[in-house]
Amino acid sequence: MTATVSTKRMDLHVSPLGRVEGDLDLRVIVEDGVVTKAWTEAGMFRGFEMILKGKDPQAGLIVTPRICGICGGSHLYKSAFALDVAWRTELPPNALLVRNIAQACETLQSVPRWFYALFAIDLTNRRYAKAKGYDEAVRRFAPLVGESYERGVTLSAKPVEIYAIFGGQWPHSSFMIPGGVMCGPTLSDVTRSIAILEEFRHNWLESRFLGCSVDRWLEIKTWEDMLAWVDENESQHNSDLGFFLRFGLEIGLDKFGAGCGNYLAMGTYLHHEKYNRPTIEGRNAALIQRSGIYANGRHYEFDQARVREDHTYSFYQGSGLLHPFEGRTEPMDPAEAKRQGKYTWAKAPRYEIDGLGYVPLEVGPLARQVIAGKPGEAWQDVDPLFSDIIAKKGPSVLVRVLARLHEEAKLYKKVREWLGEIDLHDRFYIKPVEHEFGRGFGATEAARGALADWIVLENGKIANYQIITPTAWNIGPRDSQNVDGPMEQAYIGTTIQDPGDPVELGHVARSFDSCLVCTVHAYDSKTGKEIGVYRIGETG
């Protein structure tokens, strides 16, 4: 293809934009080599919310993990809590510990798998051939054969071995149920889990990824600390994280992909002694990794009642701004929907903030780490690092990636701690009353961000089930006010050096770690007559 970067206005259409897990099409308008408008188009719809209607109250435990095999354990975690709330269950401490361990192990798996298999291979793009670190990037990150790729992807399977010990398998177990968990672990289940975790730490996390102890890494509290850490010694300088930080700065990953700058975390890891009677109201105060909103420089408390979904630009009947308890999923033929200006299967989640209206919010590790910057209790995740980085450098592809990587060290420590707190002689389950009527809300933080279910039970079956995925928050479309979704905003201002190989667009998409299959409502790209992918059409 001819790369005609000119001062002209171009319409660039990338289909498929791979390695975002699922199908994401992207259309951007480029003016003078800079993105000025963007549309993210999710291309697939399966209708899980429609399938769940009228089914067994516990059907969500089987169905929702299958929305996304990448974060199926997270789906299970929040759908179990939604039912706990609806059935007004009691949870023994062990059940909360095991659920937390399992969910955290899924994320421990996701971080290296995402980093090596999905993100870092773009660093081997020939675009960077002139960069000083290029040969080294190829040696480490080349797909399937790179030294770090092979080790990282292979060892990413280790943390989910722990998941399998408690849940039988990963992906797609349904072992978390209202009232607790299905397993009754034995001594060796716990000791083996500890040994696997230590093997993961030793063989990858510390030796290859950090180049230092987990504790040394966690001493980093500011951006300057992080830069000093890189140059502290050879081992840190040459670890995968040390190298990524240096190379990322060299090729300018800190220069684009800022996004909307406003963040939402619904929080996760419910404390084993503080959420034994799950309710919507009691949830925020029991979260180890906290919930919250950070918008226009201020922190706000999270309240699920302020969540809405807008589908003005989504392939569903009508438009509206509905709370998920009242949510509707009525799909349209995309061909017809497009005539109404709709362009994606993703709905546009919004959050109401007094004085700001219904705003789009970025979710994910960066959101969580910004929320971690506010004061909290000693048992909670309180961490000033990313508030500091945001204040000094602002958000970018690089910062988003660093937030994700940073959490790996913290989660290792939490899992180790929780394994130590399981009381093998206590209960793991308390049989609940299966109420015929009820409403529940359950949420968590999947590796890629806030994930929540709203369930309404009537006459012993599901009357309504609505799911909002992190991917919907991030890649969702414009809303009725014509405000872009967070990822769409993140593209604006990105310089495309070569429209024939717009690697920058890939970096932005992948920094969000969107798993497109994760949008329950997912899309159709434009059905152009030509099958040309970077369709470079001059639009005047």
Place this chain on the structure above:
Amino acid sequence: MATLLWFQGGACSGNTMSFLNAEEPTVCDLLTDFGIEFLWHPSLGMELGEQAQALFHALARGEKPLDIFVFEGTVIRAPHGTGRYNMFAERPMLEWVQMLAPQAGIVVAIGDCACWGGIPAVAPNPSDSIGLQFLRREFGGFLGKDFRSKLGLPVINIPGCPAHPDWITQIVVALATGRAHDIALDELNRPKTFFTSFTQTGCTRNQYFEYKQSTMEFGQGTRKGCLFYEFGCRGPMTRSPCNRILWNRQSSKTRAGMPCTGCTEPEFPFFDLAPGTVFKTQKISGTIPKDMPAGLDPISYMGLAAAARVAAPQWAKEDMFVV
């Protein structure tokens, strides 16, 4: 060297994630030790946009050899048979399947969705999903009864939700090491070597099953008993090697106290998740399981169960999986 192309239709990526858990061989070993060339995979591919599409078209036209075409997820036909609910690389995914499947040496359906529709096909099947060559147990599927790949084979079904990584990697290694002739298929076109034994084969709860001793509660209650009687476990009538080839090298659902949901069979999820069917054994007159262990009739079963309960030794009523 064999080429492999992996596409996802109405999929959750669960089979891909499961595949990435593989050891002996790992996904990387498939390339380095067995010469499997990954032409493209939604999570592993380097190409974006046009480069990827040019490759797909070359494969569809037969200009570039395609040895193994792996499909994950359902074939989505909605709305009205157009497939527009699942667009991929600027056309409905079902058109890509139509073009690529006949060019492939073998076609592998990985996971329930690709085999027979899986969860997306549960009523009301909003996406009009169908498997490559089956819809539930009905033969035909999207490609039709007469479809054969270039090697003259029907679609090879590797079911499960998800499929265990070994179920596909060992088949790929068999192909790569000249053992294609050893791959025998059952009536659902599943490799017999994996799908003849039962999920129950190798289950640590077998001795409780033998004496008809039930687990009475989840959690600490699963330190004893079999999950078949109360919790809807389908281990005795599901064909899979889940307790022969362990999951994530560690365990299985039934070992960990979770009832088998029968996910390697076309009917999964059973009873279409109707109220009262999830994690509960369906019974006739409140006592006899509605679905018998494979091959048993209710009369024989009742006789066997009565005798077994009488014979049950004391240890069969006590915890075995203790701290």
